[in-house]
Amino acid sequence: MTQTVVKLIDTTLCIGCKACEVACQEWNDQEFTLGTFGGTYQTMPDLAPNFWNLIKFNERETDGGLSWLMSKYQCMHCGDPGCLRACPAPGAIVQAKNGIVDFVSDHCIGCGYCITGCPFDVPRLLPESKKVYKCTLCSDRVAVGLEPACIKSCPTNCLTFGERTEMLRVAETRAGVLKQDGHAQAGVYNPVGVGGTNVLYVLKDASDPAAYGLPADPTIPLSVRLWKGPVKWLGTMLFAGGVLGSFFHYLKFGPKEEEAPEE
Amino acid sequence: MTNGWTDVANADVILVMGGNPAENHPVGFRFVMEARLKRKAKLVCVDPRFTRTAAVADLYVPIRSGTDIAFLGGLIHRAVSTGKYQADYVRQHTNAGFLIQEGFGFADGHFTGWNAEKKSYDKSTWQYELGPDGFAKVDPSLEHPRCVFQLMRQHYARYTAEKVSDICGCTVAEFERAADEILVAHAANKSGTVLYALGWTQHSHAVQLIHAAAMVQLLMGNIGMPGGGVNAQRGHANIQGSTDMGAWNMLPGYLKIPRANLTSLDEYLHANTPKALRPDAMNYWGNTPKFMVSLLKAYYGADATAGNQFGYQWLPKIAEGANHSWAYFFDHMTEGKIDGLISWGMNPVANGPNTKKMLMGLAKLKWMIVAEVFETETAGFWKAKELAEKYYPQAGDAASIQTEVFLLPASCFAEKDGAFVNSSRWLQWKETNLEPPGDAKRDQEIMSRLFLKIRELYEKEGGTAPEPLRMMKWDYATPYAPSLTEVTREVSGRDLSTGKQVSGFGELKDDGSTVSGCWIYSGSYPESGNLMARKGQDDPTGLGLFPNYSWSWPANRRILYNRASLDTAGKPWDETRAPLRWDGLRWKGDVPDYKADAKPSQYGSFVMLPEGVARLFAPELVEGPFPEHYEPAESPVENALHPEVSFNPMAWVIQGAGDQLGVAKDYPYVGISYRLTEHFHYWTKNTAASAQLQSNFFVEVPEALAKEKNIASGDIVRVTSARGKVEGPALVTKRLRPLKISGRTVYHVGLPIHWGFIGRIHGPLINNLTASVYDPNSGTPEYKGFLVNLEKV
């Protein structure tokens, strides 16, 4: 039986070296561009069709002194992926048995619904190719027993990779150690609203995921659920009802005859 | 590094100071993280900037650039005055008990023997007191008032926490907290490591700074211990190897280039072979004749015979008083004393202090040869006016520059085999499967063809002194493109009598029967093959020594001075962490820094030194046997310890054309240059990935200073020094904390290097700002801590 794979991000170990950013682009043969100056060490303002993995830098004053958070932002490989729910093209987004949510460009029609469906705002549309791109968790590497490129490159063990139950255990253990070390709010980010994620975070302060750029309680957007639920039922009912109703109406009542004779 | 990257994981406390491994050695930093995860090691980061290392440190302490000796002196004072030093280690393994001559002292910024006129020291009082037997006198109780320990205690008594705070700008509480963490390592079963880099070496008192770190580590009993040591994180792939192979006044293997007064090999060997200072000192440098003769045999082959002093006469001799240091090259060029420059992959225009001066010098050359992978600012120096007139208005037009330039396309790392020596002193062999692009050639071929061409001209036409040129052996199987395997076999060494490769420098001889191009690498390529290419994964000690992975100089030893991890009786200081054990007959574990079968008490534990023990007191350094806090040559404040001798009295302050020093009145802020993790030096401005990660030059400005000057992030600012200027957008940050120095606020201005006027991305060269001030021991420029002004454009 296939087991679910997980990327574990221990935010306490990230040094913002950006190796994962580049490893991702290199492995996936994405073009490099020029960065912008935004007043921080972060030169890529956001994820992009050729840039699937971003380290955000956040400088702030806390009770314990200056804090410089570096946090990784990429596809979360949700248990219940909003992108997949929203995707109209069968086979364009696949959720593999091992939990990887992968975009298959050949089948992608570029509608961009996945972008709207994603509670983490991850997929990015490339206007030239009319395809949407995001992290694949290096499904090609994982399939032959290699770690995803970002994880392999990570020098500090901030990123680790493994089987889900084991990784959950590792994450909880690490959070426990952090608690012992005085970070009472330490915890694991694995939001239930999207069926859990196969990208897990260990946070020093799990009560404030927003500080790491993570939504506190992500869910698949209501409108996507409406569309894929009630609207679909309603439509099915109306279309079927319309066609069948017409048919039986005709059987019962037939056409309206012209009554008046020709002039 | 005395120890090595993998060994950092054995530390209990890690002091990062004068370095920023999270940014500049991110992969090496993984061992810091491992120590923290596995050993709960504490990471203390001391730096003027809150770096990415500081961001993950347990404790960050800001200090003013160039005040590290004050901080370390404070640690020494605190250790000695509170008893937090490993007393047995200090007594057994250092020169703490050695008596110093009567009259030695320190007052008002100078050690004894200062000659104000000559600006130099008479070191006669800095010497050990010798007994009638010719050996140094030692007081094992460490109580003699003239013993090194007492002199040290006295010297650092001035370095109180308050003084440290006053000089460095951290608070007393911050210093004390850091000291408490660091001095934990004085316990015999605790190890602390020190990781440094160019934040220490690029000061006018750099070598003393590292000496101070070594003293702290000796007091903590950390030298020779796993998880200890003084560890230089080298900034280029083969800094270690290119140093080992000799530059400036060195031959390969740290043998000195002869001076003119040493007219024969005998005189040279006599002058350069130290004599033991203690009866139990192994004094390994006593073997200097074997190393030197083997080198001469490598250079001159069969032509080197006992009868002609093994070709000693063909080696160049340095004139008394001459200094062929980088520090003087460009003045000599400007003065017309230099005809030409050959640069094998170096970029002085970008790298050297005071760029304007570099440009002026090169413009006076008749010719210049540059072998490179990319066009550099040096190769294209004559375009400076065209490409960056803003910064070099006084540079000449290309038309006025008469230098003839050859830019030769060389090959990159992946297109060549050969070995790099990493910071851990591991010689790691590379393979290659690639040809250089286009018409580019491998460096060994470029160099050999040029050498052979010159020799051919001399053979055809004659000329001045063809002999040294003709005698230098270049008899490789393919002389115009030597196989690097063949070269490395020559370096490792051969026994001429058997024709076999030697297995180590222990087999080298001074009778001309052995060859070795660099004695410390001897044994890297024995009969059994290329040990540098090994990939063995075994780690019998569990300490991360990996004896069968690559090859480590010297003798495949992974932890230098490992003999000091045990007491004189042979008992490890820490049983759980012993790199070496004595089994009654032989030493087991790491390759011992000791005679392999000598009893624990037979020799002193530091076999290379004539004392047989480590030096707390180091008289060979030019500005004093103890490190003393001196300000940078350009400082915003005067020296709080001795205002009349503010900066290192022995520092080389070059006053050539274009050289000026600024004062705080005109240039009130402290400029510091540094690397960013996203770039490598001045190369990656040519590569797409790094150009994306940091595309733009910027100036880091402390928030408070920005407020004062009404500067917002993104505003263009101009930073000026007495030498030049740079301009770029401001990056306003909280990470540069204003420091209170003697009641005044001092700001640092952060200046990342990496940009230049030739490349995929462009920006100013930071060395427009830096000064021609050098450490007098090493000849390294003071790139950190110079004075600048800052204004909004």
Add this chain to the structure above:
Amino acid sequence: MTTGLARYDFAERAIHWLSALSFLYAAFTGLAMWSHKLYWLAGVFGGGNATRFAHPWAGLIFALVLGFMFRRWAGQMRLDREDRVWLRKSHQYAMNQDEGMPEAGRFNAGQKMLFWLQSVAAVALLATGVVLWFPEWMPRFLRLVAISLHPLAAVLAIALIILHIYMGTAVIPGAFRAMIHGRVTSGWVKAHHPKWFRLTLR
């Protein structure tokens, strides 16, 4: 040669069929993307990418044509008092008990309702369609609204069109001919649009 009475001039018929064709194109391509079960329709229209490409253009054409139709017919589509009575009695109309129905003008109240509802749906489809067409330039909030409103409006429009087609082809013989040739018999007019017959043609 023409026989019978002129019901729709050329412009009206052209507009009607343009709108019909563009609507159907948009509807079928839309249905392909609406449900995975109907994605086979995308194959009919040249595959997923072609479907994604053509759908908004068909929708845009439909919206434009509908604009013309609106200008042409909006005035005639006002609901008057009799229309309201008609609507109240529409169940009788559905059961072919037309005797008690108020007399219809050129368009009966059912047709008028279709016109107005389709117009509303078209506006909604256009507005949300533009948002979905260029998701990369649209704020997330708008995309979220559009992603559910667009199919909702489409469901409504398609349901109405099913009814319309049934009425126009099966229930009222001659209506389809009218939309092709433009002409109807006077008997047909008297039967289906007596008031129009009375007021306009007589």
Add this chain to the structure above:
Amino acid sequence: MISRREFGLTTAFGFSLASAQAAVRELKISRTTQSRSVCPYCAVGCSVIVHSLGDKARNVRSSVVHIEGDTDSPVNRGTLCSKGISLKQFVNSDRRLTRPLYRAPGAQEWQAISWEQAYEKMARAIKTSRDQGFVEQDAQGRTVNRLENIVMMGGCTDTNEINYLISKFRFGLGLLPYENQSRL
């Protein structure tokens, strides 16, 4: 709840390997030649594997398609920093020099020059300077065999072997002013 389309994308990552039903992208390094090298940037000394394609037939040069960390190295265990992981961008940079260039005195531009011409001119320049500047004996009549009017510099990304050859080149000429990047 919509049904998930489950593809048999499986992993050999230490788990049982279920049969793959859907092909994923082809692994781009599956047919490469691998050579083990060492990163030329800082001196952590990370080992890398250079993946190249091309068999070096007459019309084929091997070219780098990927560079990745070598997991055998106890130093980096396969990890790399942002610079190391993008070494391909360095090797394959379009800014690489591919032919010798020459700048005549006073010229505004580079011009191409053949290797042969370059060696001729360079050797001549070096010989002329050496002949003028070489000191065989100093004022006191001591043999000193030194050359001080040519400066040489080395970068520190050359291997030990090349540094050793530099030392032979240097002392063959008798050249004293030699510095290396390592000392700055």
